[in-house]
Amino acid sequence: MxxxxxxxxxxxxxxxxxxxxxxxxxxxxxxxxxxxxxxxxxxxxxxxxxxxxxxxxxxxxxxxxxxxxxxxxxxxxxxxxxxxxxxxxxxxxxxxxxxxxxxxxxxxxxxxxxxxxxxxxxxxxxxxxxxxxxxxxxxxxxxxxxxxxxxxxxxxxxxxxxxxxxxxxxxxxxxxxxxxxxxxxxxxxxxxxxxxxxxxxxxxxARAISRPVTALTRTMGELATGRTDVTVPATDRGDELGAMARAVSVFQDAAIAKQAADAAKAQAEVAQKLVVDTVSTQLARLSDGDLTARITADFPEDYAALRTNFNEALVRLHDLIGSVSESATAIRTGSGEIAQASEDLARRTESNAASLEQTAASVTQMDGRLRASAVAATRTVERADQAIAT
Structure with missing residues:
Protein backbone atom coordinates (compact mmCIF):
# COMPACT_ATOMS: atom_id res chain seq x y z
CA MET A 1 0.00 0.00 0.00
CA ALA A 206 12.80 4.76 6.27
CA ARG A 207 11.68 1.48 4.74
CA ALA A 208 9.36 3.17 2.25
CA ILE A 209 11.56 6.12 1.24
CA SER A 210 15.04 6.29 2.76
CA ARG A 211 16.20 2.74 2.08
CA PRO A 212 14.87 2.64 -1.51
CA VAL A 213 16.49 6.02 -2.17
CA THR A 214 19.80 4.72 -0.80
CA ALA A 215 19.55 1.55 -2.89
CA LEU A 216 18.61 3.53 -5.99
CA THR A 217 21.48 5.96 -5.41
CA ARG A 218 23.91 3.06 -5.04
CA THR A 219 22.59 1.50 -8.25
CA MET A 220 22.95 4.79 -10.13
CA GLY A 221 26.53 5.08 -8.87
CA GLU A 222 27.32 1.57 -10.13
CA LEU A 223 25.75 2.39 -13.49
CA ALA A 224 27.88 5.54 -13.64
CA THR A 225 31.02 3.39 -13.23
CA GLY A 226 30.02 1.30 -16.24
CA ARG A 227 28.41 -1.68 -14.55
CA THR A 228 25.28 -2.72 -16.38
CA ASP A 229 24.67 -6.08 -14.71
CA VAL A 230 23.08 -4.51 -11.63
CA THR A 231 19.40 -4.91 -10.79
CA VAL A 232 17.47 -1.65 -10.56
CA PRO A 233 15.29 -1.79 -7.41
CA ALA A 234 11.76 -0.45 -6.83
CA THR A 235 10.70 -0.45 -10.49
CA ASP A 236 7.30 -1.86 -9.51
CA ARG A 237 6.49 0.97 -7.09
CA GLY A 238 3.71 3.40 -7.92
CA ASP A 239 5.26 6.48 -6.32
CA GLU A 240 7.97 8.93 -7.36
CA LEU A 241 10.69 6.44 -6.45
CA GLY A 242 9.14 3.94 -8.85
CA ALA A 243 9.18 6.54 -11.62
CA MET A 244 12.83 7.33 -10.86
CA ALA A 245 13.68 3.62 -10.82
CA ARG A 246 12.00 3.09 -14.18
CA ALA A 247 13.91 6.06 -15.60
CA VAL A 248 17.16 4.57 -14.29
CA SER A 249 16.16 1.26 -15.89
CA VAL A 250 15.83 3.07 -19.23
CA PHE A 251 19.34 4.50 -18.72
CA GLN A 252 20.56 0.99 -17.94
CA ASP A 253 19.04 -0.38 -21.16
CA ALA A 254 20.67 2.45 -23.10
CA ALA A 255 24.02 1.71 -21.46
CA ILE A 256 23.68 -2.00 -22.27
CA ALA A 257 22.83 -1.14 -25.89
CA LYS A 258 25.85 1.19 -26.08
CA GLN A 259 28.13 -1.48 -24.69
CA ALA A 260 26.80 -3.97 -27.23
CA ALA A 261 27.32 -1.45 -30.04
CA ASP A 262 30.85 -0.69 -28.83
CA ALA A 263 31.63 -4.41 -28.63
CA ALA A 264 30.26 -4.98 -32.12
CA LYS A 265 32.28 -2.04 -33.43
CA ALA A 266 35.44 -3.31 -31.77
CA GLN A 267 34.84 -6.78 -33.17
CA ALA A 268 34.28 -5.31 -36.63
CA GLU A 269 37.50 -3.30 -36.34
CA VAL A 270 39.42 -6.43 -35.32
CA ALA A 271 37.94 -8.36 -38.23
CA GLN A 272 38.68 -5.52 -40.63
CA LYS A 273 42.27 -5.29 -39.39
CA LEU A 274 42.69 -9.05 -39.86
CA VAL A 275 41.40 -8.81 -43.43
CA VAL A 276 43.52 -5.77 -44.31
CA ASP A 277 46.69 -7.21 -42.79
CA THR A 278 46.19 -10.61 -44.45
CA VAL A 279 45.40 -9.19 -47.88
CA SER A 280 48.31 -6.73 -47.62
CA THR A 281 50.72 -9.55 -46.74
CA GLN A 282 49.54 -11.80 -49.55
CA LEU A 283 49.62 -8.96 -52.08
CA ALA A 284 53.21 -8.22 -51.03
CA ARG A 285 54.12 -11.86 -51.66
CA LEU A 286 52.32 -11.74 -54.97
CA SER A 287 54.20 -8.58 -55.97
CA ASP A 288 57.42 -10.49 -55.28
CA GLY A 289 56.31 -13.12 -57.80
CA ASP A 290 54.95 -15.70 -55.36
CA LEU A 291 51.92 -17.15 -57.13
CA THR A 292 51.23 -19.48 -54.15
CA ALA A 293 50.27 -16.61 -51.82
CA ARG A 294 46.80 -17.95 -51.19
CA ILE A 295 44.71 -16.67 -48.26
CA THR A 296 44.20 -19.59 -45.87
CA ALA A 297 43.07 -17.61 -42.79
CA ASP A 298 39.38 -17.73 -41.84
CA PHE A 299 37.80 -14.40 -42.71
CA PRO A 300 34.60 -13.11 -41.06
CA GLU A 301 31.45 -13.85 -42.96
CA ASP A 302 31.26 -10.31 -44.32
CA TYR A 303 34.73 -10.72 -45.90
CA ALA A 304 34.44 -14.35 -47.03
CA ALA A 305 33.70 -13.28 -50.61
CA LEU A 306 36.90 -11.20 -50.68
CA ARG A 307 38.96 -14.24 -49.64
CA THR A 308 37.31 -16.41 -52.28
CA ASN A 309 37.75 -13.83 -55.04
CA PHE A 310 41.41 -13.27 -54.11
CA ASN A 311 42.22 -16.96 -54.20
CA GLU A 312 40.33 -17.45 -57.48
CA ALA A 313 42.13 -14.49 -59.03
CA LEU A 314 45.47 -15.94 -57.88
CA VAL A 315 44.64 -19.29 -59.49
CA ARG A 316 43.65 -17.62 -62.74
CA LEU A 317 46.82 -15.52 -62.72
CA HIS A 318 48.87 -18.68 -62.16
CA ASP A 319 47.15 -20.39 -65.08
CA LEU A 320 47.58 -17.33 -67.27
CA ILE A 321 51.28 -17.05 -66.59
CA GLY A 322 51.66 -20.79 -67.25
CA SER A 323 49.97 -20.40 -70.59
CA VAL A 324 52.21 -17.47 -71.47
CA SER A 325 55.28 -19.52 -70.55
CA GLU A 326 54.21 -22.38 -72.79
CA SER A 327 53.53 -19.96 -75.65
CA ALA A 328 56.97 -18.39 -75.23
CA THR A 329 58.62 -21.81 -75.34
CA ALA A 330 56.79 -22.64 -78.55
CA ILE A 331 57.75 -19.29 -80.04
CA ARG A 332 61.40 -19.87 -79.11
CA THR A 333 61.36 -23.30 -80.77
CA GLY A 334 59.69 -21.94 -83.92
CA SER A 335 62.10 -19.05 -84.10
CA GLY A 336 65.06 -21.44 -84.00
CA GLU A 337 63.66 -23.50 -86.80
CA ILE A 338 62.98 -20.39 -88.87
CA ALA A 339 66.53 -19.15 -88.29
CA GLN A 340 67.95 -22.47 -89.41
CA ALA A 341 65.80 -22.46 -92.51
CA SER A 342 66.86 -18.91 -93.24
CA GLU A 343 70.51 -19.86 -93.05
CA ASP A 344 69.90 -22.75 -95.39
CA LEU A 345 68.06 -20.51 -97.79
CA ALA A 346 70.86 -17.96 -97.61
CA ARG A 347 73.44 -20.55 -98.49
CA ARG A 348 71.33 -21.82 -101.37
CA THR A 349 70.82 -18.38 -102.75
CA GLU A 350 74.37 -17.15 -102.16
CA SER A 351 75.19 -17.80 -105.77
CA ASN A 352 72.37 -15.58 -106.83
CA ALA A 353 73.31 -12.76 -104.43
CA ALA A 354 73.77 -10.17 -107.06
CA SER A 355 70.42 -10.68 -108.61
CA LEU A 356 68.66 -11.30 -105.43
CA GLU A 357 70.41 -8.59 -103.37
CA GLN A 358 67.19 -6.90 -102.60
CA THR A 359 65.57 -10.18 -101.58
CA ALA A 360 68.58 -11.08 -99.43
CA ALA A 361 68.47 -7.76 -97.70
CA SER A 362 64.84 -8.32 -96.86
CA VAL A 363 65.55 -11.80 -95.64
CA THR A 364 68.44 -10.50 -93.56
CA GLN A 365 66.21 -7.89 -92.00
CA MET A 366 63.60 -10.56 -91.26
CA ASP A 367 66.28 -12.73 -89.75
CA GLY A 368 67.27 -9.94 -87.39
CA ARG A 369 63.72 -9.41 -86.29
CA LEU A 370 63.19 -13.12 -85.78
CA ARG A 371 66.34 -13.31 -83.68
CA ALA A 372 65.14 -10.43 -81.56
CA SER A 373 61.78 -12.15 -81.09
CA ALA A 374 63.55 -15.37 -80.13
CA VAL A 375 65.62 -13.56 -77.52
CA ALA A 376 62.53 -11.90 -76.08
CA ALA A 377 60.67 -15.18 -76.00
CA THR A 378 63.59 -16.84 -74.26
CA ARG A 379 63.60 -14.20 -71.54
CA THR A 380 59.86 -14.55 -71.07
CA VAL A 381 60.17 -18.31 -70.71
CA GLU A 382 62.95 -17.91 -68.14
CA ARG A 383 60.85 -15.57 -66.04
CA ALA A 384 57.83 -17.85 -66.27
CA ASP A 385 59.96 -20.83 -65.25
CA GLN A 386 61.31 -18.84 -62.31
CA ALA A 387 57.76 -17.84 -61.25
CA ILE A 388 56.55 -21.41 -61.46
CA ALA A 389 59.57 -22.67 -59.52
CA THR A 390 58.97 -20.28 -56.64
Whole structure:
Protein backbone atom coordinates (compact mmCIF):
# COMPACT_ATOMS: atom_id res chain seq x y z
CA MET A 1 0.00 0.00 0.00
CA UNK A 2 2.77 2.43 0.94
CA UNK A 3 4.69 1.66 -2.26
CA UNK A 4 1.70 2.75 -4.35
CA UNK A 5 1.25 6.01 -2.43
CA UNK A 6 3.10 9.15 -3.43
CA UNK A 7 5.82 10.47 -1.14
CA UNK A 8 3.87 13.66 -0.45
CA UNK A 9 0.90 11.59 0.68
CA UNK A 10 3.12 9.41 2.84
CA UNK A 11 4.55 12.45 4.57
CA UNK A 12 1.12 14.09 4.82
CA UNK A 13 -0.40 10.95 6.32
CA UNK A 14 2.47 10.69 8.81
CA UNK A 15 2.06 14.28 9.96
CA UNK A 16 -1.70 13.79 10.07
CA UNK A 17 -1.35 10.77 12.34
CA UNK A 18 1.03 12.64 14.63
CA UNK A 19 -1.29 15.67 14.70
CA UNK A 20 -4.29 13.42 15.37
CA UNK A 21 -2.48 11.74 18.27
CA UNK A 22 -1.40 15.12 19.62
CA UNK A 23 -4.95 16.43 19.22
CA UNK A 24 -6.37 13.42 21.06
CA UNK A 25 -3.90 13.98 23.89
CA UNK A 26 -4.76 17.69 23.94
CA UNK A 27 -8.49 16.87 24.11
CA UNK A 28 -7.89 14.53 27.04
CA UNK A 29 -5.70 17.11 28.75
CA UNK A 30 -8.24 19.86 28.07
CA UNK A 31 -10.99 17.69 29.52
CA UNK A 32 -8.94 17.02 32.62
CA UNK A 33 -7.87 20.63 32.99
CA UNK A 34 -11.52 21.64 32.64
CA UNK A 35 -12.45 19.14 35.34
CA UNK A 36 -9.64 20.50 37.53
CA UNK A 37 -10.82 24.05 36.96
CA UNK A 38 -14.44 23.16 37.70
CA UNK A 39 -13.42 21.24 40.81
CA UNK A 40 -11.26 24.18 41.87
CA UNK A 41 -14.11 26.63 41.34
CA UNK A 42 -16.52 24.42 43.25
CA UNK A 43 -13.94 23.87 45.97
CA UNK A 44 -13.38 27.62 46.26
CA UNK A 45 -17.15 28.13 46.42
CA UNK A 46 -17.47 25.48 49.12
CA UNK A 47 -14.62 27.01 51.04
CA UNK A 48 -16.29 30.42 50.76
CA UNK A 49 -19.61 28.97 51.98
CA UNK A 50 -17.79 27.18 54.75
CA UNK A 51 -16.09 30.42 55.75
CA UNK A 52 -19.40 32.28 55.73
CA UNK A 53 -21.05 29.58 57.83
CA UNK A 54 -18.09 29.83 60.16
CA UNK A 55 -18.58 33.60 60.26
CA UNK A 56 -22.26 33.14 61.16
CA UNK A 57 -21.39 30.74 63.94
CA UNK A 58 -18.69 33.06 65.23
CA UNK A 59 -21.11 35.98 65.13
CA UNK A 60 -23.69 34.02 67.13
CA UNK A 61 -21.15 32.93 69.71
CA UNK A 62 -19.85 36.47 69.87
CA UNK A 63 -23.37 37.84 70.44
CA UNK A 64 -23.86 35.32 73.23
CA UNK A 65 -20.54 36.08 74.89
CA UNK A 66 -20.93 39.86 74.57
CA UNK A 67 -24.44 39.60 76.07
CA UNK A 68 -23.06 37.78 79.10
CA UNK A 69 -20.26 40.32 79.46
CA UNK A 70 -22.71 43.17 79.28
CA UNK A 71 -24.96 41.51 81.87
CA UNK A 72 -22.03 41.12 84.25
CA UNK A 73 -20.41 44.52 83.81
CA UNK A 74 -22.98 46.72 82.09
CA UNK A 75 -20.02 48.01 80.09
CA UNK A 76 -21.24 49.65 76.85
CA UNK A 77 -18.18 48.24 75.08
CA UNK A 78 -19.74 44.77 75.23
CA UNK A 79 -22.93 46.20 73.87
CA UNK A 80 -21.07 47.71 70.94
CA UNK A 81 -19.39 44.41 70.13
CA UNK A 82 -22.77 42.70 70.44
CA UNK A 83 -24.25 45.06 67.88
CA UNK A 84 -21.32 44.53 65.51
CA UNK A 85 -21.72 40.76 65.71
CA UNK A 86 -25.44 41.15 65.14
CA UNK A 87 -24.94 43.27 62.02
CA UNK A 88 -22.27 40.88 60.75
CA UNK A 89 -24.60 37.91 61.20
CA UNK A 90 -27.50 39.57 59.43
CA UNK A 91 -25.38 40.71 56.46
CA UNK A 92 -23.63 37.34 56.09
CA UNK A 93 -26.89 35.41 56.39
CA UNK A 94 -28.57 37.61 53.79
CA UNK A 95 -25.72 37.09 51.34
CA UNK A 96 -25.50 33.38 52.04
CA UNK A 97 -29.21 32.90 51.48
CA UNK A 98 -28.81 33.97 47.85
CA UNK A 99 -26.32 31.20 47.00
CA UNK A 100 -27.41 28.24 49.10
CA UNK A 101 -29.95 25.76 47.82
CA UNK A 102 -31.72 22.71 49.08
CA UNK A 103 -31.05 21.38 52.56
CA UNK A 104 -28.26 23.86 53.21
CA UNK A 105 -30.55 26.80 52.52
CA UNK A 106 -33.17 25.26 54.82
CA UNK A 107 -30.52 24.91 57.51
CA UNK A 108 -29.58 28.56 57.05
CA UNK A 109 -33.20 29.63 57.35
CA UNK A 110 -33.57 27.52 60.47
CA UNK A 111 -30.45 29.09 61.98
CA UNK A 112 -31.72 32.57 61.15
CA UNK A 113 -35.12 31.84 62.59
CA UNK A 114 -33.60 30.48 65.79
CA UNK A 115 -31.27 33.48 65.95
CA UNK A 116 -34.13 35.93 65.73
CA UNK A 117 -35.99 33.97 68.38
CA UNK A 118 -32.94 34.00 70.66
CA UNK A 119 -32.56 37.75 70.25
CA UNK A 120 -36.22 38.30 70.97
CA UNK A 121 -36.40 35.97 73.94
CA UNK A 122 -32.99 36.59 75.44
CA UNK A 123 -30.52 38.93 73.81
CA UNK A 124 -32.48 42.09 73.07
CA UNK A 125 -34.85 41.59 76.02
CA UNK A 126 -32.10 41.13 78.60
CA UNK A 127 -30.13 44.09 77.22
CA UNK A 128 -33.25 46.22 77.59
CA UNK A 129 -33.63 45.06 81.21
CA UNK A 130 -30.01 45.96 81.95
CA UNK A 131 -30.48 49.33 80.38
CA UNK A 132 -33.61 49.72 82.56
CA UNK A 133 -31.56 49.09 85.73
CA UNK A 134 -32.49 45.45 86.34
CA UNK A 135 -29.04 44.03 85.69
CA UNK A 136 -29.06 41.79 88.74
CA UNK A 137 -32.46 40.38 87.87
CA UNK A 138 -31.28 39.78 84.30
CA UNK A 139 -28.26 37.90 85.62
CA UNK A 140 -30.40 35.78 87.85
CA UNK A 141 -32.70 35.00 84.95
CA UNK A 142 -29.77 33.89 82.80
CA UNK A 143 -28.37 31.70 85.56
CA UNK A 144 -31.75 30.17 86.10
CA UNK A 145 -32.42 29.56 82.41
CA UNK A 146 -29.48 27.18 82.03
CA UNK A 147 -29.13 25.87 78.47
CA UNK A 148 -32.22 27.68 77.29
CA UNK A 149 -30.26 30.88 76.96
CA UNK A 150 -27.61 29.25 74.76
CA UNK A 151 -27.50 29.76 70.95
CA UNK A 152 -27.09 26.05 70.22
CA UNK A 153 -30.36 25.87 68.29
CA UNK A 154 -29.05 28.52 65.88
CA UNK A 155 -25.50 27.19 65.72
CA UNK A 156 -26.22 23.53 65.00
CA UNK A 157 -27.83 24.18 61.55
CA UNK A 158 -24.76 26.22 60.64
CA UNK A 159 -22.54 23.30 61.55
CA UNK A 160 -24.65 21.15 59.26
CA UNK A 161 -23.86 23.61 56.47
CA UNK A 162 -20.19 23.46 57.36
CA UNK A 163 -20.25 19.67 57.36
CA UNK A 164 -21.91 19.65 53.95
CA UNK A 165 -19.36 22.08 52.55
CA UNK A 166 -16.55 20.09 54.14
CA UNK A 167 -17.81 17.02 52.30
CA UNK A 168 -18.08 19.05 49.10
CA UNK A 169 -14.53 20.32 49.58
CA UNK A 170 -13.31 16.75 50.07
CA UNK A 171 -15.18 15.59 46.96
CA UNK A 172 -13.78 18.45 44.92
CA UNK A 173 -10.30 17.75 46.21
CA UNK A 174 -10.72 14.12 45.18
CA UNK A 175 -11.94 15.26 41.77
CA UNK A 176 -8.96 17.55 41.47
CA UNK A 177 -6.55 14.80 42.41
CA UNK A 178 -8.24 12.39 40.02
CA UNK A 179 -8.20 14.93 37.20
CA UNK A 180 -4.57 15.78 37.91
CA UNK A 181 -3.65 12.11 38.00
CA UNK A 182 -5.59 11.55 34.80
CA UNK A 183 -3.84 14.53 33.24
CA UNK A 184 -0.41 13.19 34.17
CA UNK A 185 -1.44 9.76 32.93
CA UNK A 186 -2.71 11.25 29.69
CA UNK A 187 0.51 13.21 29.28
CA UNK A 188 2.64 10.15 29.98
CA UNK A 189 0.59 7.79 27.83
CA UNK A 190 0.15 10.41 25.12
CA UNK A 191 3.85 11.19 25.15
CA UNK A 192 4.72 7.51 24.92
CA UNK A 193 2.19 7.04 22.13
CA UNK A 194 3.50 10.08 20.28
CA UNK A 195 7.08 8.89 20.63
CA UNK A 196 6.07 5.37 19.62
CA UNK A 197 4.08 6.69 16.68
CA UNK A 198 6.96 8.91 15.62
CA UNK A 199 9.41 6.00 15.85
CA UNK A 200 7.03 3.72 13.96
CA UNK A 201 6.48 6.32 11.25
CA UNK A 202 10.22 6.94 11.08
CA UNK A 203 10.84 3.21 10.58
CA UNK A 204 8.06 2.93 8.00
CA UNK A 205 9.22 6.03 6.14
CA ALA A 206 12.80 4.76 6.27
CA ARG A 207 11.68 1.48 4.74
CA ALA A 208 9.36 3.17 2.25
CA ILE A 209 11.56 6.12 1.24
CA SER A 210 15.04 6.29 2.76
CA ARG A 211 16.20 2.74 2.08
CA PRO A 212 14.87 2.64 -1.51
CA VAL A 213 16.49 6.02 -2.17
CA THR A 214 19.80 4.72 -0.80
CA ALA A 215 19.55 1.55 -2.89
CA LEU A 216 18.61 3.53 -5.99
CA THR A 217 21.48 5.96 -5.41
CA ARG A 218 23.91 3.06 -5.04
CA THR A 219 22.59 1.50 -8.25
CA MET A 220 22.95 4.79 -10.13
CA GLY A 221 26.53 5.08 -8.87
CA GLU A 222 27.32 1.57 -10.13
CA LEU A 223 25.75 2.39 -13.49
CA ALA A 224 27.88 5.54 -13.64
CA THR A 225 31.02 3.39 -13.23
CA GLY A 226 30.02 1.30 -16.24
CA ARG A 227 28.41 -1.68 -14.55
CA THR A 228 25.28 -2.72 -16.38
CA ASP A 229 24.67 -6.08 -14.71
CA VAL A 230 23.08 -4.51 -11.63
CA THR A 231 19.40 -4.91 -10.79
CA VAL A 232 17.47 -1.65 -10.56
CA PRO A 233 15.29 -1.79 -7.41
CA ALA A 234 11.76 -0.45 -6.83
CA THR A 235 10.70 -0.45 -10.49
CA ASP A 236 7.30 -1.86 -9.51
CA ARG A 237 6.49 0.97 -7.09
CA GLY A 238 3.71 3.40 -7.92
CA ASP A 239 5.26 6.48 -6.32
CA GLU A 240 7.97 8.93 -7.36
CA LEU A 241 10.69 6.44 -6.45
CA GLY A 242 9.14 3.94 -8.85
CA ALA A 243 9.18 6.54 -11.62
CA MET A 244 12.83 7.33 -10.86
CA ALA A 245 13.68 3.62 -10.82
CA ARG A 246 12.00 3.09 -14.18
CA ALA A 247 13.91 6.06 -15.60
CA VAL A 248 17.16 4.57 -14.29
CA SER A 249 16.16 1.26 -15.89
CA VAL A 250 15.83 3.07 -19.23
CA PHE A 251 19.34 4.50 -18.72
CA GLN A 252 20.56 0.99 -17.94
CA ASP A 253 19.04 -0.38 -21.16
CA ALA A 254 20.67 2.45 -23.10
CA ALA A 255 24.02 1.71 -21.46
CA ILE A 256 23.68 -2.00 -22.27
CA ALA A 257 22.83 -1.14 -25.89
CA LYS A 258 25.85 1.19 -26.08
CA GLN A 259 28.13 -1.48 -24.69
CA ALA A 260 26.80 -3.97 -27.23
CA ALA A 261 27.32 -1.45 -30.04
CA ASP A 262 30.85 -0.69 -28.83
CA ALA A 263 31.63 -4.41 -28.63
CA ALA A 264 30.26 -4.98 -32.12
CA LYS A 265 32.28 -2.04 -33.43
CA ALA A 266 35.44 -3.31 -31.77
CA GLN A 267 34.84 -6.78 -33.17
CA ALA A 268 34.28 -5.31 -36.63
CA GLU A 269 37.50 -3.30 -36.34
CA VAL A 270 39.42 -6.43 -35.32
CA ALA A 271 37.94 -8.36 -38.23
CA GLN A 272 38.68 -5.52 -40.63
CA LYS A 273 42.27 -5.29 -39.39
CA LEU A 274 42.69 -9.05 -39.86
CA VAL A 275 41.40 -8.81 -43.43
CA VAL A 276 43.52 -5.77 -44.31
CA ASP A 277 46.69 -7.21 -42.79
CA THR A 278 46.19 -10.61 -44.45
CA VAL A 279 45.40 -9.19 -47.88
CA SER A 280 48.31 -6.73 -47.62
CA THR A 281 50.72 -9.55 -46.74
CA GLN A 282 49.54 -11.80 -49.55
CA LEU A 283 49.62 -8.96 -52.08
CA ALA A 284 53.21 -8.22 -51.03
CA ARG A 285 54.12 -11.86 -51.66
CA LEU A 286 52.32 -11.74 -54.97
CA SER A 287 54.20 -8.58 -55.97
CA ASP A 288 57.42 -10.49 -55.28
CA GLY A 289 56.31 -13.12 -57.80
CA ASP A 290 54.95 -15.70 -55.36
CA LEU A 291 51.92 -17.15 -57.13
CA THR A 292 51.23 -19.48 -54.15
CA ALA A 293 50.27 -16.61 -51.82
CA ARG A 294 46.80 -17.95 -51.19
CA ILE A 295 44.71 -16.67 -48.26
CA THR A 296 44.20 -19.59 -45.87
CA ALA A 297 43.07 -17.61 -42.79
CA ASP A 298 39.38 -17.73 -41.84
CA PHE A 299 37.80 -14.40 -42.71
CA PRO A 300 34.60 -13.11 -41.06
CA GLU A 301 31.45 -13.85 -42.96
CA ASP A 302 31.26 -10.31 -44.32
CA TYR A 303 34.73 -10.72 -45.90
CA ALA A 304 34.44 -14.35 -47.03
CA ALA A 305 33.70 -13.28 -50.61
CA LEU A 306 36.90 -11.20 -50.68
CA ARG A 307 38.96 -14.24 -49.64
CA THR A 308 37.31 -16.41 -52.28
CA ASN A 309 37.75 -13.83 -55.04
CA PHE A 310 41.41 -13.27 -54.11
CA ASN A 311 42.22 -16.96 -54.20
CA GLU A 312 40.33 -17.45 -57.48
CA ALA A 313 42.13 -14.49 -59.03
CA LEU A 314 45.47 -15.94 -57.88
CA VAL A 315 44.64 -19.29 -59.49
CA ARG A 316 43.65 -17.62 -62.74
CA LEU A 317 46.82 -15.52 -62.72
CA HIS A 318 48.87 -18.68 -62.16
CA ASP A 319 47.15 -20.39 -65.08
CA LEU A 320 47.58 -17.33 -67.27
CA ILE A 321 51.28 -17.05 -66.59
CA GLY A 322 51.66 -20.79 -67.25
CA SER A 323 49.97 -20.40 -70.59
CA VAL A 324 52.21 -17.47 -71.47
CA SER A 325 55.28 -19.52 -70.55
CA GLU A 326 54.21 -22.38 -72.79
CA SER A 327 53.53 -19.96 -75.65
CA ALA A 328 56.97 -18.39 -75.23
CA THR A 329 58.62 -21.81 -75.34
CA ALA A 330 56.79 -22.64 -78.55
CA ILE A 331 57.75 -19.29 -80.04
CA ARG A 332 61.40 -19.87 -79.11
CA THR A 333 61.36 -23.30 -80.77
CA GLY A 334 59.69 -21.94 -83.92
CA SER A 335 62.10 -19.05 -84.10
CA GLY A 336 65.06 -21.44 -84.00
CA GLU A 337 63.66 -23.50 -86.80
CA ILE A 338 62.98 -20.39 -88.87
CA ALA A 339 66.53 -19.15 -88.29
CA GLN A 340 67.95 -22.47 -89.41
CA ALA A 341 65.80 -22.46 -92.51
CA SER A 342 66.86 -18.91 -93.24
CA GLU A 343 70.51 -19.86 -93.05
CA ASP A 344 69.90 -22.75 -95.39
CA LEU A 345 68.06 -20.51 -97.79
CA ALA A 346 70.86 -17.96 -97.61
CA ARG A 347 73.44 -20.55 -98.49
CA ARG A 348 71.33 -21.82 -101.37
CA THR A 349 70.82 -18.38 -102.75
CA GLU A 350 74.37 -17.15 -102.16
CA SER A 351 75.19 -17.80 -105.77
CA ASN A 352 72.37 -15.58 -106.83
CA ALA A 353 73.31 -12.76 -104.43
CA ALA A 354 73.77 -10.17 -107.06
CA SER A 355 70.42 -10.68 -108.61
CA LEU A 356 68.66 -11.30 -105.43
CA GLU A 357 70.41 -8.59 -103.37
CA GLN A 358 67.19 -6.90 -102.60
CA THR A 359 65.57 -10.18 -101.58
CA ALA A 360 68.58 -11.08 -99.43
CA ALA A 361 68.47 -7.76 -97.70
CA SER A 362 64.84 -8.32 -96.86
CA VAL A 363 65.55 -11.80 -95.64
CA THR A 364 68.44 -10.50 -93.56
CA GLN A 365 66.21 -7.89 -92.00
CA MET A 366 63.60 -10.56 -91.26
CA ASP A 367 66.28 -12.73 -89.75
CA GLY A 368 67.27 -9.94 -87.39
CA ARG A 369 63.72 -9.41 -86.29
CA LEU A 370 63.19 -13.12 -85.78
CA ARG A 371 66.34 -13.31 -83.68
CA ALA A 372 65.14 -10.43 -81.56
CA SER A 373 61.78 -12.15 -81.09
CA ALA A 374 63.55 -15.37 -80.13
CA VAL A 375 65.62 -13.56 -77.52
CA ALA A 376 62.53 -11.90 -76.08
CA ALA A 377 60.67 -15.18 -76.00
CA THR A 378 63.59 -16.84 -74.26
CA ARG A 379 63.60 -14.20 -71.54
CA THR A 380 59.86 -14.55 -71.07
CA VAL A 381 60.17 -18.31 -70.71
CA GLU A 382 62.95 -17.91 -68.14
CA ARG A 383 60.85 -15.57 -66.04
CA ALA A 384 57.83 -17.85 -66.27
CA ASP A 385 59.96 -20.83 -65.25
CA GLN A 386 61.31 -18.84 -62.31
CA ALA A 387 57.76 -17.84 -61.25
CA ILE A 388 56.55 -21.41 -61.46
CA ALA A 389 59.57 -22.67 -59.52
CA THR A 390 58.97 -20.28 -56.64
Missing amino acids: LTAMSISRKLGLSFLLICAAALAMMVVLYTNFTAIREATVESNTSQSLYARAQTLETSLLRQNSQLRGYLVTADPTYLKSYEEARVEYDATAAGLATVLTGAERDALLTSRRETLAWRRDWGDRLIARVKGGARAAAEDEVRGAGKAVLVSAAVLPLRAIRDAETSAIARNAARQEGAIAMGFTAMAVGGILLIGLAVMLAVLL
